[in-house]
Amino acid sequence: MSDLEETKPHESVQDNLQLVIALLAKHRVVEQLVHKQEMPRHELVESLVHKQNIVGLQKKLDTMHPADVAFILEALPLEDRLVVWNLVKADRDGEILLEVSDAVRATLIADMEPEELVAATEQLDTDEIADLAPDLPEEVIEDVFQSLSTEEREQLRAAMSYPEHSVGALMDFEMVTIREDVTLEVVLRYLRRLDDLPDHTDQLFVVDRGDILKGVLPIGRVLVNDPDKLVAEVMAPEVTRFRPGQMADEAAQAFERYELVSAPVVDDHGELVGRVTVAAVMDYIRDETESDMLNLAGLREGEDIFSSVWKSAKNRWTWLAVNLVTAFIASRVIGIFEGSIEKLVALAALMPIVAGIGGNSGNQTITMLVRAMALGQIHSANARALFMKEIAISLLNGVVWGGIFGVFATLLYHSAPLGLVMMAAMTLNLVVAAVFGVFIPMLMHRLGHDPAVGSSVLITAITDSGGFFIFLGLATWFLL
Amino acid sequence: MSDLEETKPHESVQDNLQLVIALLAKHRVVEQLVHKQEMPRHELVESLVHKQNIVGLQKKLDTMHPADVAFILEALPLEDRLVVWNLVKADRDGEILLEVSDAVRATLIADMEPEELVAATEQLDTDEIADLAPDLPEEVIEDVFQSLSTEEREQLRAAMSYPEHSVGALMDFEMVTIREDVTLEVVLRYLRRLDDLPDHTDQLFVVDRGDILKGVLPIGRVLVNDPDKLVAEVMAPEVTRFRPGQMADEAAQAFERYELVSAPVVDDHGELVGRVTVAAVMDYIRDETESDMLNLAGLREGEDIFSSVWKSAKNRWTWLAVNLVTAFIASRVIGIFEGSIEKLVALAALMPIVAGIGGNSGNQTITMLVRAMALGQIHSANARALFMKEIAISLLNGVVWGGIFGVFATLLYHSAPLGLVMMAAMTLNLVVAAVFGVFIPMLMHRLGHDPAVGSSVLITAITDSGGFFIFLGLATWFLL
Numbered sequence: 038m039s040d041l042e043e044t045k046p047h048e049s050v051q052d053n054l055q056l057v058i059a060l061l062a063k064h065r066v067v068e069q070l071v072h073k074q075e076m077p078r079h080e081l082v083e084s085l086v087h088k089q090n091i092v093g094l095q096k097k098l099d100t101m102h103p104a105d106v107a108f109i110l111e112a113l114p115l116e117d118r119l120v121v122w123n124l125v126k127a128d129r130d131g132e133i134l135l136e137v138s139d140a141v142r143a144t145l146i147a148d149m150e151p152e153e154l155v156a157a158t159e160q161l162d163t164d165e166i167a168d169l170a171p172d173l174p175e176e177v178i179e180d181v182f183q184s185l186s187t188e189e190r191e192q193l194r195a196a197m198s199y200p201e202h203s204v205g206a207l208m209d210f211e212m213v214t215i216r217e218d219v220t221l222e223v224v225l226r227y228l229r230r231l232d233d234l235p236d237h238t239d240q241l242f243v244v245d246r247g248d249i250l251k252g253v254l255p256i257g258r259v260l261v262n263d264p265d266k267l268v269a270e271v272m273a274p275e276v277t278r279f280r281p282g283q284m285a286d287e288a289a290q291a292f293e294r295y296e297l298v299s300a301p302v303v304d305d306h307g308e309l310v311g312r313v314t315v316a317a318v319m320d321y322i323r324d325e326t327e328s329d330m331l332n333l334a335g336l337r338e339g340e341d342i343f344s345s346v347w348k349s350a351k352n353r354w355t356w357l358a359v360n361l362v363t364a365f366i367a368s369r370v371i372g373i374f375e376g377s378i379e380k381l382v383a384l385a386a387l388m389p390i391v392a393g394i395g396g397n398s399g400n401q402t403i404t405m406l407v408r409a410m411a412l413g414q415i416h417s418a419n420a421r422a423l424f425m426k427e428i429a430i431s432l433l434n435g436v437v438w439g440g441i442f443g444v445f446a447t448l449l450y451h452s453a454p455l456g457l458v459m460m461a462a463m464t465l466n467l468v469v470a471a472v473f474g475v476f477i478p479m480l481m482h483r484l485g486h487d488p489a490v491g492s493s494v495l496i497t498a499i500t501d502s503g504g505f506f507i508f509l510g511l512a513t514w515f516l517l
Numbered sequence: 518m519s520d521l522e523e524t525k526p527h528e529s530v531q532d533n534l535q536l537v538i539a540l541l542a543k544h545r546v547v548e549q550l551v552h553k554q555e556m557p558r559h560e561l562v563e564s565l566v567h568k569q570n571i572v573g574l575q576k577k578l579d580t581m582h583p584a585d586v587a588f589i590l591e592a593l594p595l596e597d598r599l600v601v602w603n604l605v606k607a608d609r610d611g612e613i614l615l616e617v618s619d620a621v622r623a624t625l626i627a628d629m630e631p632e633e634l635v636a637a638t639e640q641l642d643t644d645e646i647a648d649l650a651p652d653l654p655e656e657v658i659e660d661v662f663q664s665l666s667t668e669e670r671e672q673l674r675a676a677m678s679y680p681e682h683s684v685g686a687l688m689d690f691e692m693v694t695i696r697e698d699v700t701l702e703v704v705l706r707y708l709r710r711l712d713d714l715p716d717h718t719d720q721l722f723v724v725d726r727g728d729i730l731k732g733v734l735p736i737g738r739v740l741v742n743d744p745d746k747l748v749a750e751v752m753a754p755e756v757t758r759f760r761p762g763q764m765a766d767e768a769a770q771a772f773e774r775y776e777l778v779s780a781p782v783v784d785d786h787g788e789l790v791g792r793v794t795v796a797a798v799m800d801y802i803r804d805e806t807e808s809d810m811l812n813l814a815g816l817r818e819g820e821d822i823f824s825s826v827w828k829s830a831k832n833r834w835t836w837l838a839v840n841l842v843t844a845f846i847a848s849r850v851i852g853i854f855e856g857s858i859e860k861l862v863a864l865a866a867l868m869p870i871v872a873g874i875g876g877n878s879g880n881q882t883i884t885m886l887v888r889a890m891a892l893g894q895i896h897s898a899n900a901r902a903l904f905m906k907e908i909a910i911s912l913l914n915g916v917v918w919g920g921i922f923g924v925f926a927t928l929l930y931h932s933a934p935l936g937l938v939m940m941a942a943m944t945l946n947l948v949v950a951a952v953f954g955v956f957i958p959m960l961m962h963r964l965g966h967d968p969a970v971g972s973s974v975l976i977t978a979i980t981d982s983g984g985f986f987i988f989l990g991l992a993t994w995f996l997l
Contacts, residue, residue: 050893051893054893054896055896058896058898102774102775104774104775105774108774108892108893108894111892111894112892112893112894112895112896112899114899114902225740228740228741229740229741229742229743230741231741232741233737233738233741234736234737234740234741236776237719237776237778238737239717239719239778256714256736256740257713257714257718258713259740260705260708260709260714260736260739260740261708261709261710261711261712261713261714262709263709292799293799293800293803294582294584294585294588295582295584296716296717296796296799298717298719298778298795315778315795315799316776319772319773319776319795319799319802320773322799322802322803323773323802326806326810327888329810330806330809330810330813330884330888331884331888333810333813333884334880334881334883334884334973335877335880335881335884336881336884336885339888340885342885342889342894342895342899342903343899343902343906346906346909346910346913347913349906349910350910350913350914353878353881353910353914356877356881357874357877357878357881357914357918360873360874360877361870361873361874361918361922364869364870364873364874365870365922365925367869368866368867368869368870369866371865371866371869372866372929375862375863375865375866378858378862378865379859379862382855382858382859382865383855384865385851385855385858385862385864385865385868386848386849386851386852386855387848388865389844389847389848389851389869389872389981390841390844390845390848392869393840393841393844394837394840394841394844397815397836397837397840398833398837400814400815401814401815401816401833401836401837403814404810404811404813404814404816405816405820405822408807408810408811408819409822412588412591412592413530413531413534413588413592414588414591414592414822415822416534416535416538416592418538418542419592419594419822419823422594422823423822426823426826426829429826430826430829430830430833433826433827433830434830434833434837438837438841442841442845445845449852493814501869
């Protein structure tokens with residue numbers, strides 16, 4: 038919060054980006070002229086203008102919030118990005134590295150000397166260093182460890198040890214703790230000795246001598262209650278608390294449900310080991326939904342929009358390869374029925390419709406289920422009812438849409454039997470989609486996989502190959 | 518925050534759901550027995566057990582957080598849901614209605630009398646009533662207006678007037694305001710006269726006599742600074758502030774970027790009209806990403822998982838119909854080339870691969886762009902570079918994957934020319950996917966549409982029909 042004084046509010050982020058781009062363009066013109074030696078005589082003048090531009094740019098960057106500098110770095114092509122990066126004050130490097138996306142962070146770190154990296158971490162808290170650690174070279178991490186106090190070293194080791202999607206990975210160590218047997222007056226005096234409260238301090242943590250969490254004291258209560266009251270009298274003894282090993286998703290749900298700003302994290306003995314803030318939770322939710330979206334679209338991870346063609350292509354190949362394998366299988370299914378298609382070529386034109394409706398409907402079912410499962414709404418008592426409902430919808434859709442396309446096929450190819458086969462195949466493929474649309478996410482969940490990843494590819498593979506097989510099979514049997 | 522004392526923390530939400538289901542099951546057994554009159558003699562005993570169950574359930578519900586009751590209501594089939602709903606204390610109806618999803622809310626409201634609805638709104642703040650208003654019957658809204666004070670009526674009218682995705686719609690009116698010419702001591706005394714601070718009060722708003730916002734005073738500074746200091750000395754004069762008419766997305770980005778807990782909303786004259794909290798922003802982000810996901814999967818809105826087959830089917834038909842129209846067009850494109858397929862039936866088996874790779878690759882490009890556009894990273898200076906990069910990736914993919922499938926086709930059908938046509942068609946369709954993958958979201962953005970909605974359907978339509986046309990066209994031209 039304390040940053041807000043020195044930095045401009047966000048209304049100007051887009052304007053700042055435009056300004057930086059304009060300054061960089063001027064900078065580049067000068068560089069080119071000097072490089073081509075087309076302006077040897079005016080060099081002095083030009084380099085003066087040049088310097089003014091650079092100084093102006095640097096001043097601008099210094100007034101900006103680290104998150105806004107990060108935004109600008111992400112929006113610039115590599116060359117310009119590094120020009121700007123080298124103008125950023127060294128003591129802000131760490132904060133900015135925390136804010137940029139993984140892909141862009143890699144390009145910035147690649148441009149830095151080990152000493153610069155060590156210096157950059159020196160401004161950061163241990164939980165923040167742990168966030169950067171996976172991207173730092175081994176030697177830098179070792180140097181960083183050397184520079185820390187014993188307590189910090191312990192914190193960093195702990196923070197680095199928690200798996201990626203655990204509460205421990207979201208945790209920070211900036212909590213203010215108090216005892217329950219003191220008056221609010223004492224708490225107020227204690228707080229007044231601090232320079233500032235840590236960000237997102239909406240409550241103080243009440244602990245005993247053994248650091249066992251006894252409750253929390255919301256800041257509001259410190260303010261509205263009589264200073265003579267004891268902490269024990271006004272604190273909230275029962276609070277939402279987390280374990281470091283708990284899934285971060287659970288914490289995120291609790292933060293949304295109970296509208297929390299911060300929450301304590303305790304170990305198995307009830308000892309306070311850290312806290313989670315709404316800022317960390319929002320970052321986490323953003324990252325999670327983003328990676329879900331990327332996975333659904335067949336991207337492995339977020340791309341730096343200015344990364345090389347080669348890097349981008351590699352990011353996209355995993356899913357492209359999976360999709361091509363399933364397309365190849367579908368193609369071989371069609372291959373089995375080449376004889377039938379030769380005799381009745383209308384089948385070739387109609388078959389993508391049968392495959393398509395299955396894929397679309399199956400994806401609808403899966404999305405509904407994945408969402409309900411993520412919310413914990415599905416349990417053994419209602420799974421059967423849900424399954425029957427999806428089957429009923431698929432039959433209804435089969436009658437309606439199958440009927441419409443059956444009539445189309447009949448009219449287009451002057452063959453009522455073809456129309457009937459079309460309708461039957463669409464209905465059957467819709468039922469297949471409903472069955473696997475319920476079955477796949479449930480199976481994935483039971484096997485401990487995230488049902489959001491891969492379910493869509495799998496259902497499409499099944500309804501494509503299945504749709505071709507059902508339609509061409511029925512046609513071969515009944516029409517030829 | 519104050520709810521946390523009386524209610525259990527979230528660890529037990531799933532357990533509570535299981536418990537409620539078990540109690541409901543017992544309840545139902547009794548109901549059935551009584552209904553079938555199979556146990557007339559033990560009626561008295563049974564109804565005692567029955568009553569105990571119901572009382573137990575009611576007690577359980579009373580201890581639960583409104584968000585958890587909402588969760589349980591969402592996870593129950595309609596009949597059980599209404600049993601539970603009628604056991605909830607009337608004075609909590611309003612809070613719970615706010616928490617449930619739109620679809621489930623409709624089922625609950627349908628079960629309530631107008632007077633109950635008016636009573637339910639009486640516990641709510643005006644901004645919360647505005648959130649419920651679209652789902653309430655006309656007559657109820659009129660009664661609610663009657664029951665409000667003039668100031669509240671004004672607030673409600675204002676809150677209801679803001680469009681859905683504006684800052685005004687996220688805003689609440691629970692801010693604590695102070696003057697800049699008083700000491701912190703005076704502020705502390707003023708606060709002590711309040712019962713409690715509003716939730717998410719991380720800062721007090723400093724205003725002048727005309728309610729013009731002069732700055733904010735973070736709560737932490739009230740606590741750590743000398744009580745003799747003036748508000749003007751310690752307040753943060755420049756703050757992130759919003760206008761009620763601004764897009765909610767901008768506020769959400771600022772909350773994430775600057776890790777805010779609350780922020781003031783001012784009108785054109787700088788007058789403080791409300792505030793936005795991180796809780797409202799998180800709700801908004803959750804709703805937005807959810808509706809993006811649903812749209813991507815072809816669902817119009819979130820479904821109540823226990824809604825009727827008919828309602829669910831209607832929710833899914835819009836997108837299903839759109840997809841079927843595009844499938845029909847693709848089918849007619851194939852129809853044009855039926856003569857070619859008759860002569861070379863291998864084309865029928867290979868064509869879905871060409872269409873498929875275009876759709877997958879196009880969706881990758883679109884997702885990348887939609888994401889970068891949402892972050893504001895795309896501007897005229899880099900659009901061309903991005904376009905060229907996507908084209909380059911598509912050519913690379915064409916050579917690699919087109920090459921592999923060209924070899925497959927050659928080996929499977931013993932025809933090198935067919936393999937070459939396959940490779941050429943895949944490459945061309947990938948280029949089409951890249952061109953439209955960049956073009957569609959940019960055009961949508963320029964036309965003021967949300968590029969996330971519909972882009973995926975459109976690109977798939979183009980790469981399907983385009984892929985069939987390119988492949989069958991090339992084959993007809995070169996092979997036949």
